[in-house]
Amino acid sequence: MNPSVTRAAGLFTATAAAFLAFATPAQADSPTPVYFRVGNFNRSIAPDETVGCDLPQPLPMDFPILGEFGLPWLGPVRHVVIDLPWLPAHPTYPPGTPFTLPGGNPDISEVATSQSMNQKTITHGGTTCLAVFMGEVTCTAKGHSFVFTVYGIHAH
16 A cells, blocks of 8 residues: 555544544533423423423422421422522422423433333433332432422422
């Protein structure tokens, strides 16, 4: 083989390898949000591990005071978020539905990182949401969590 062709092929290969080596970490450092729904509840997990939920109808929400005893929030809630490490899950009052894609979110079974017959789990960054077959959903992020049950939303 001609030395010039060999040199050009080597240079091309080295350039391609360097491009891939430097491009991959940059993409890993800037993931996109993951959107999903469980039943009629739309959720998203942002790249900064913020997790939020848009509810189709307002639900009661409580905050634990002593163990399982909960202090109710003043009025029903339509949006719940964990966005700060020093603040538990809390209601938020944004315009519109920030945790829902136009046209709706895909079902959790389409984006789950693991699933079994009775539960589906999605983990994105350090945030995890777990849905069980009875419709209860728990999301954990930044040292806090919220649980959706038939009785309402419980912050932890």
